[in-house]
Amino acid sequence: MYFGKEIESKNLATEDKIVLFLREKQWVDPKSVAFLAAGEYNENYRVTGTDADYVFRINHGSQLGIKNQIEYEFRVLQHLSATGVTPVAYYCDPDPGQFAGGVLLMTFFSGRPFQYIDDSKKAAETFAKIHQVLPSPRLLNQYDPINQIISESEGLLARFSDHPKCEEKKRLFLYRDELLDEFGDNENLFVGDQACVTNTEVNSGNFIVEGRAAFLVDWEKAVNSYRYQDLGHFLVPTTTLWKSDFCFDSDRRIEFLRAYHTATQSTMEFDLLDRRTRILERVILLRALSWCFMAFYEYTRGSRDLQNQGTFKRICWYLDDIDHFLRSA
Known part of the structure; x- marks a missing residue:
């Protein structure tokens, strides 16, 4: 039966x-x-x-x-x-x-799509609530996020040996070397900071706005780590441009971080929050472009279960303008 x-x-x-x-x-x-x-x-x-x-x-x-x-x-x-x-x-x-x-x-959630100009403060308040949650022993750990994200990016870049975009691969490995030279020895970077649950994938399409709240709905890539993973991912242009035409300028970036700092009622100095977030922005940019590099191969070889032509256009744009994105870091 x-x-x-x-x-x-x-x-x-x-x-x-x-x-x-x-x-x-x-x-x-x-x-x-x-x-x-x-x-x-x-x-x-x-x-x-x-x-x-x-x-x-x-x-x-x-x-x-x-x-x-x-x-x-x-x-x-x-x-x-x-x-x-x-x-x-x-x-x-x-x-x-x-x-x-x-x-x-x-x-x-029956709300509306997220808009960066109108809703970034709501996102800051959402992050503040999420980052109060202590790590779970049932989740993966990324307590060395800089080196772990760089290692993940290396895996994405090396996955397909016959990848046609050789120059882009070379450029991303050079950027990787820059990051390692500057931040590879970072064992004391997060001393005194409380680890928490982080989403690590916070593009605008993963928020739904209802009333005064922004709900974060996609949790497939969450890990135990530090708040700067979410803050950095939220701010980098590879995230904001993924589903919109918005980029944070320096004033709006600081406005968002101050809203987060206020919502957390943190005793941390704001300049320290700003500096650590900036470091993760630079590292997360490598991962974002490395994923695009990997996904370009899967899309063009027809090896993905789910394909979205809008996503593929973004992938091609990011890779074609790779130097522009890296300069933004």
Whole structure:
């Protein structure tokens, strides 16, 4: 009987498969299911239930290089549940059979897209709440974020030996050398700072604004680390330009950091927060461009489960203007 249902479901649209899956699992009683959005490693569907709406998330891969990706994200959301600015994770199935990877059911937020000019202060307040959460022993650690991000970037650059963009690869390795010369010996950089849970992937598309709050909804790449990973990632132009045409100038950058500093009620000197964030901005820029370098190969060789032509255009733009982005650091 179950085998027959599985064969039959192969001919159904994804939305219909989700309806059948939710009813069989008795997670919720779905009235309707509609495609919501897809990133590079997950696709999301809106589930309208009897009393509430939900997001049904289907995983297709892992940026962290782990096999239990959807379970990992489920644990992250459980750990952050008290913040009030992240989705509530209700159910998770790491081996759902008829879907590409694991699946997760979580809160749906009905707000509007994030706008940097209007909403950066809200993001600062969101980060302040998230960074109060102490590290979880069930998450990966990045307590040496500079060297670990550089190492991750090296892996992305070296993944495909027959990559056609040789000059871009050479330029990124030269930038890597600059970072190592300046920051490679940094064991005392975060002395006295409290580690916390960090998202590490905070582009505008991962925020939903409802009222006076900005909810951070995508947690696939979270790690235990230091706040500067999120602050630096939020500010670099490779992040802001990913889904918008906005770049932080020096005044708006300082305005955002001051809003964060105020929201945390921190005793840390603002200049120290500024300096450490600036260092991570420079390092995160290497990772962003290295990911684009890697993804260009996968897109042009047809080896990605999920593809987005808007994303591919951004990738090409970033690589074509690589010197401009590196000068911005």
